[in-house]
Amino acid sequence: MRRLVLLSLLLVSLLAVSGPITPDANRRNEEQTFLTYPEWFLVHSPAEYARYAAADRPLSDFPFWGHIRQLWASYARVTEATASYPLNTGYHVMILVIASSSTVEYGLRLAYERTLGRLGEWLRGPAPTVEERYAARVAQDYVNFIRVLPWYEYDFAQAMHGLWQLPAGGDSLFRKWERRYALSSEYLVKAGYGWLIKQATQASYGKELLTTLVVLDQPAAPDAQLPDVHLLQTLPDGRQLLSLPRYEAFRSHAEALAQQGANFHEIAGNPPHAKLLLTILAPANWQPGSGKDQLLFEQPLLTEPTRKRVALVTRVGQLGERLRQLHKQPVELEHIYDY
Known part of the structure; x- marks a missing residue:
């Protein structure tokens, strides 16, 4: 009987760890x-x-x-x-x-x-x-x-x-x-x-939430340029639940965290395999290459014929690495569509 209770508690613990860490009120749907x-x-x-x-x-x-x-x-x-x-x-x-x-x-x-x-x-x-x-x-x-x-x-x-x-x-x-x-x-x-x-x-x-909760795979280093990053919880395995600003500021904060080497395990409750859309502004002849990202569409900048907008679909778990790769290329990250 005691073993059964221990196994049940272990199962509940494992399920809790495998489920979303982000509180329900801060989760948003993947679509x-x-x-x-x-x-x-x-x-x-x-x-x-x-x-x-x-x-x-x-x-x-x-x-x-x-x-x-x-x-x-x-x-x-x-x-x-x-x-x-x-x-x-x-x-x-x-x-x-x-x-x-x-x-x-x-x-x-x-x-x-x-x-x-x-x-x-x-x-x-x-x-x-x-x-x-x-x-x-x-x-x-x-x-x-x-x-x-x-x-x-x-x-x-x-x-x-x-x-x-x-x-x-x-x-x-x-x-x-x-x-x-x-x-x-x-x-x-x-x-x-x-x-x-x-x-x-x-x-x-009602009023929109102006923050997005994320889970990182490692502690975020303090950064004076990111005062709106707030630590909410440190998990037993070292991951951190953080609050980041939503909308435009999410892009700059995600870029800075990625450059620190961090990877995302959740964004607004969406797990590593969840799809995530981002757009970049690139030279008109730029191609995304043969990586894991899906090209959703391209749009020419109608008043700037030398540049175009490229919409790419990546995954939450790949976002950090993708941002580090884009940082080395002649492109500008326009926006991360954080649900």
Whole structure:
């Protein structure tokens, strides 16, 4: 009888060790690594636009429609990649809402920039107006913000206020006032639509977690540049349960930990064999090679023809080694889609 009890306790112990270490509240489903891509494309696209605007290139030539094609094509591809998982209805509905609204927004902006906007460009002098420089700064500030927090939290009302504090006179008066009209319309609509989306999102899902829990195979070395890494538990076998920031900061933290030699055993409760999507920005002629990663798709950067976006599927347990390999190559890690 005593042996039976001991065997039962040993079995329970083994099962506990083999199961996920991450608490239930911090686990996220594996298919979300794919389904978060369309959300993040709507960060990558504004980032490309911000770089384009900062260079004072003609906004009437920005490929709004090309970005919409890339958005829907990538959604189709990640939908195929998640066909074997249980249907995540809520996430698909959310993607359809944001993709449809972005299609409408980009369509309207394309129509405007190719008509009245192009006229303003043609009548403008050689230097950008203060409104154009301001719009480029706001575009970059917006990108910096949505890499960390949801877009609907951005203060478009403050952006509008700042626009109308600019000097009203000066050269290129038609372009100045055309830009004021275009930017005021954009900020006003986004402020109202963002407020509605925020109410609907919080009513349906509550506030999003801003952290991702990971399990590393070895202790993480202290790093003054990573103050947001928090040790939650050290396991008997030396592995550590850590809290990392989610979204954009997860990329830089994962890279730093990988360079320390760490490997991941869990990310948001997903085990070593779980799939994990990442994207890199690479030279147009770069090829991923014959490693263990799966090439999901490629997208040219439409305003930077010498570079492309490459979406690769790796595994949680291979992430550390893959990041160390990419660090040695002429590529830029764009994002890790951490569920």
